[in-house]
Amino acid sequence: MNESGFVQFSILTIMILLVGFYGGTYLLTLLIRKKEEDTSGFMVAGHNVGFGMGAASMTATWIWAASFYAAATSGYTYGVSGPIHYGLWGALMILFIYPFGRRFRKLAPNGHTLGELIHARHGSSSQLILAGSNILGSIISLMVNFTAAGALVSVLSPLSFQTGVLVAGVGVLSYTLTSGFRASVFTDFAQLVALMAITVVIIPAVLFAVGGPSVMVSGLENLTSEQADFFSVDAIMNQGAPFFVAVLAYAIGNQTISQRLFAVREKHIKRTFVTATLGYGAIVIGLGMIGLMALTVGVEPVNGNMNNLIPQMVSTYLPPVFVGLFFVLVIGALSSTADSDLSALSTIVMADIYGKNIAKNDPNPKTMLLVGRSTMIVATVAGLIFASFSLDILVMLVFVGALWGAIVFPVIVSCYWDRVTNAAFTWSVVIAMALFCIARFELLEMTGATVLFFEILASVGGAVVFGLMAFGFFGRAVGLGVGVVSGLILLVYATGFLRDYMVLTASLTAYGASAIVCTAMTLRSKERFDFDLIKQRVGSYDVPADKEENEPTMIPEGAH
Amino acid sequence: MSELVYGSYILVWPVLTLGVLAVICGAVIKDAVQARQSDRDMV
Numbered sequence: 001m002n003e004s005g006f007v008q009f010s011i012l013t014i015m016i017l018l019v020g021f022y023g024g025t026y027l028l029t030l031l032i033r034k035k036e037e038d039t040s041g042f043m044v045a046g047h048n049v050g051f052g053m054g055a056a057s058m059t060a061t062w063i064w065a066a067s068f069y070a071a072a073t074s075g076y077t078y079g080v081s082g083p084i085h086y087g088l089w090g091a092l093m094i095l096f097i098y099p100f101g102r103r104f105r106k107l108a109p110n111g112h113t114l115g116e117l118i119h120a121r122h123g124s125s126s127q128l129i130l131a132g133s134n135i136l137g138s139i140i141s142l143m144v145n146f147t148a149a150g151a152l153v154s155v156l157s158p159l160s161f162q163t164g165v166l167v168a169g170v171g172v173l174s175y176t177l178t179s180g181f182r183a184s185v186f187t188d189f190a191q192l193v194a195l196m197a198i199t200v201v202i203i204p205a206v207l208f209a210v211g212g213p214s215v216m217v218s219g220l221e222n223l224t225s226e227q228a229d230f231f232s233v234d235a236i237m238n239q240g241a242p243f244f245v246a247v248l249a250y251a252i253g254n255q256t257i258s259q260r261l262f263a264v265r266e267k268h269i270k271r272t273f274v275t276a277t278l279g280y281g282a283i284v285i286g287l288g289m290i291g292l293m294a295l296t297v298g299v300e301p302v303n304g305n306m307n308n309l310i311p312q313m314v315s316t317y318l319p320p321v322f323v324g325l326f327f328v329l330v331i332g333a334l335s336s337t338a339d340s341d342l343s344a345l346s347t348i349v350m351a352d353i354y355g356k357n358i359a360k361n362d363p364n365p366k367t368m369l370l371v372g373r374s375t376m377i378v379a380t381v382a383g384l385i386f387a388s389f390s391l392d393i394l395v396m397l398v399f400v401g402a403l404w405g406a407i408v409f410p411v412i413v414s415c416y417w418d419r420v421t422n423a424a425f426t427w428s429v430v431i432a433m434a435l436f437c438i439a440r441f442e443l444l445e446m447t448g449a450t451v452l453f454f455e456i457l458a459s460v461g462g463a464v465v466f467g468l469m470a471f472g473f474f475g476r477a478v479g480l481g482v483g484v485v486s487g488l489i490l491l492v493y494a495t496g497f498l499r500d501y502m503v504l505t506a507s508l509t510a511y512g513a514s515a516i517v518c519t520a521m522t523l524r525s526k527e528r529f530d531f532d533l534i535k536q537r538v539g540s541y542d543v544p545a546d547k548e549e550n551e552p553t554m555i556p557e558g559a560h
Numbered sequence: 561m562s563e564l565v566y567g568s569y570i571l572v573w574p575v576l577t578l579g580v581l582a583v584i585c586g587a588v589i590k591d592a593v594q595a596r597q598s599d600r601d602m603v
Contacts, residue, residue, distance in 0.1 A: 032601065032602075045603045048603075050587065050588070050594075050595075050602065051587045051591070052584050052585070052586070052587025052589075052590070052591050053588055053591065053602060055584050055587070056588065059580075059584075080569075182603045185603045186602070186603050189584075189588060192584070193584075193585065196577050196578075196580070196581040197581070199574060199577050200574045200577050200578050201574075203570065203571070204571060207567070207570055212563075212567070213564070213566045213567030214563050216563075216566050216567075216570070217562070217563050217566050220566075275580060275583060275584065278576065278579075278580050279577070279580040279581075279584070281576075282573050282574075282576035282577040282580060283573075283577055285573050286570075286573025286576075286577060289569075289573065292570075293570070
């Protein structure tokens with residue numbers, strides 16, 4: 001143990017764990033390595049990933065290092081319902097996207113990114129808004145995961161933070177670089193098996209080590225009335241509601257999800273995503289319970305840092321071998337997400353930037369693979385640099401979250417409504433972002449008619465969220481009905497109330513404003529889009545065996 | 561809150577995790593067998 005109460009591994013032990021993990025993962029990828037990768041395999045595993053691999057990969061990708069820490073923090077802060085309000089909504093992000101994913105796949109069966117679909121539907125400006133938000137999100141995710149590796153290594157060993165960051169970055173890049181998405185999916189399975197097995201063992205181990213359910217029950221008196229209440233308004237408004245609002249935004253804005261929607265065999269999309277929902281929810285809520293246990297037994301996080309809660313509980317109550325398992329758990333979680341981010345970034349740059357905008361739908365597959373691998377190297381270096389400087393990414397996160405919220409409505413309706421135009425898409429996002437900034441940073445005095453205006457926009461935003469969720473599962477009539485009813489309820493009850501939660505109001509404003517502008521501009525449009533064109537415009541970049549290599553690889557209608 | 565309810569509330573998650581792990585492993589094994597029989601790659 002060190003002076004902070006954490007188990008300390010020697011340099012040799014920590015290096016054995018790291019080299020064992022990354023070396024083993026690298027060796028696994030040798031099993032699937034091909035002499036010559038094609039672009040379809042590198043980006044979406046040839047659209048042929050099975051149910052088991054797909055579900056494992058989606059679950060492992062969606063669980064990042066922050067999932068455990070944030071769920072435990074939520075349990076510690078909000079008590080009994082805290083882990084649910086973190087894990088449930090995170091899980092629903094996977095569930096609610098699959099009905100839309102099936103539509104994306106139907107429109108673009110040979111697609112690799114959502115940006116390609118939007119490019120085929122609208123052109124470059126809309127596509128680049130989406131691709132830009134995807135890139136920012138993945139770089140932030142890379143940085144956060146490398147940072148988590150550095151923090152964990154520095155807490156549990158004499159090695160420095162920078163060493164941990166560097167080992168994680170080089171380790172992830174080494175096994176992802178050659179086979180891209182195929183390596184990511186294949187290693188996700190192994191990483192998830194380890195992650196789940198450790199979760200199954202570590203939760204009951206901590207519970208019984210602290211004294212079992214009886215000690216927990218007697219410790220409930222340490223909780224405030226809000227923390228002891230399963231239906232705590234505090235937990236709902238501060239933890240659950242902002243996450244609920246983000247359910248569709250995170251799913252639409254994250255290429256790691258859409259990449260799997262395009263990679264899994266079409267007939268397996270539903271059960272793959274339902275299984276991943278259950279897997280994610282069980283693991284994250286379960287580990288979040290360790291935060292609740294810490295609260296009930298009166299543990300104080302070291303240095304007031306909530307991220308110390310789980311390592312502290314494991315270090316305090318369990319033998320060092322469990323700390324080693326916890327170390328593998330976190331390294332596995334962050335690596336599976338980081339390799340997915342590298343694959344996502346390389347695919348966006350290959351397809352959305354090089355394929356669509358530089359090569360103008362006539363890319364050379366070999367150059368495309370080179371672009372993908374170079375992107376991985378550049379992204380890893382950028383992630384390492386940002387992580388090493390421990391940059392404050394809060395503002396960037398706020399903007400990316402808002403941008404994802406603003407694009408949800410235009411992206412989804414563009415796939416169903418043939419009248420939506422490129423201008424409606426673009427302007428709705430731009431105006432929504434401007435209004436979001438005014439509300440989020442309170443650039444105007446939030447009183448009187450001004451705050452009422454934003455509460456109305458936010459109410460519309462809430463209606464959009466509920467309506468789109470219902471639309472995904474039950475179709476247009478139910479979606480519209482749910483949207484209208486929830487909008488009316490929100491207009492009555494949320495006006496005068498939401499102003500106390502301006503962060504939530506600003507997020508909902510992004511949804512509401514983009515929906516209003518996009519709908520208004522679309523209703524004025526006389527354009528009619530033929531959705532069958534998307535299938536023709538989004539194709540494979542690989543050269544068929546019977547075709548000369550210097551012939552165009554894409555169908556020419558794609559050129560805008 | 562009774563001990564049984566509280567204990568179940570915490571332990572149901574690792575049990576659910578184990579169930580999902582079994583489903584995923586079963587599916588991957590089935591996929592691997594099919595891939596081998598049809599002489600194709602799993603990913």
